[in-house]
Amino acid sequence: MSVKNYQKFYQPLNAVHSADFNRCIYCGCEAARQDFIPPIKFIHDWQDGHLQADFISVPACNECTDLLKNENNATLEPRITVLKKRLAEKYKKAIRVFNHWSMEEIEEMDAAFQISLKGGMRLGKETLSRLQFAGFDYEVNGSITRVAKPQREVFKVFDEEFSSFREALAFASATYKIKKSRLSQLYFDNDESFDRAIEAFHGLVEGNP
Template sequence: MNACSNAHFHQCFYCGCIATELDYAPPKKYAKEYQLSEDDGDFYAVPSCFECVTLLSGCQAAYVTLRRDKLKALLAKKYQQALHVYNVWQEDELALLDDNLAGSIAAGLKLGKESLERVDFIGFSYEVGGDVHHVLPAAKIQINIDQYTFSSTKAALEYANKTYRIPKATLIDLLEIYQDDYNQAIYRFGQMQLEKEHDKTLKKRCTEFAKLHKQNVKFVIRTVEHFLKEDEEMSIETALCKLQQRI
């Protein structure tokens, strides 16, 4: 493979770094098997960087684009922590941290940005044996929250954090559970906050009730929770009144 543009000479097709090696599609050790079985494959020598060649050492894919897509997943996994730092932190927040932590976060932001650029790199147009091949641009990311559309995870997390006061790390955990559905994740966070407030109010009122009526706090909480479970429409105050009638 030879890059069609001077701008891409000596550039890794997979991630955009400096190419110092060659990757093979299919890998050399599987080439004869593909030829004997008459399976399709590109049979290209691909300009690559050392890290991409290393990461793809166990990949058997015979097509350049499939190897590229596999590499994206491997890079994202390898630099998951740095990507997390890049998505969660903003540079203007570093001034609020002590020097050691600020230095660590700054390094994570830099590595995360570089990693994201490598993951997002789609390759370049190339020539093989006189035939020119064009690489189609990847579909742009579109994240819909409320009536807004965001083109990056970082921007979407920032909006949700400021609008709904959701810690970014918590939202990332929720997105993993709800398969990157931001609206569902935001709704669940709201439910969690209501549940937390309910538990706080329940503990406070049951403690006050127990002290006033000289009852064991754990007994009061357990009984009130039982009443609330029996009747989901019942309020904490109604449950306490019901308990008072029984003691």
């Protein structure tokens, strides 16, 4: 299926501000190609007009385009949601390394292990930045859409507040003497609450149900 034969059905999405030119709409990395919404390979599913479809082409990086190539989404927002889930799953090990290790801890390891962990730290940090990317103001066929800035996420450990999961995990682990890996698991098992995770840990240690 030739892309050129179908491009005429799509309106280009363009960034409003020059700082966002050539930026991937999904993750903020440098754009390398256009992602078509709905994908050209599925265009015949949407052309009859009975279902809502954007019919736009958006700037995207190679990785995001590849991760979405088999997703039959016809509007932008569901496509963004799927992409974030795919990225998080693909790099979950790197994210775990970034959240669970500090540079001080890594420096105590042998050289080979340091190289591996530092690589994981860099990749995990980059992935979290891509996952947190909220998009940019854009224009399609003369109509401008403003993208709201994301609200600052706050992670609480009882009365303490932190701007990142990593910082909150490090504090809670050191303060309440719980291994980061165990505390992280309990956090997600207890409605993403550090308070409940810590209480659950002490309940298990003390033999309470």
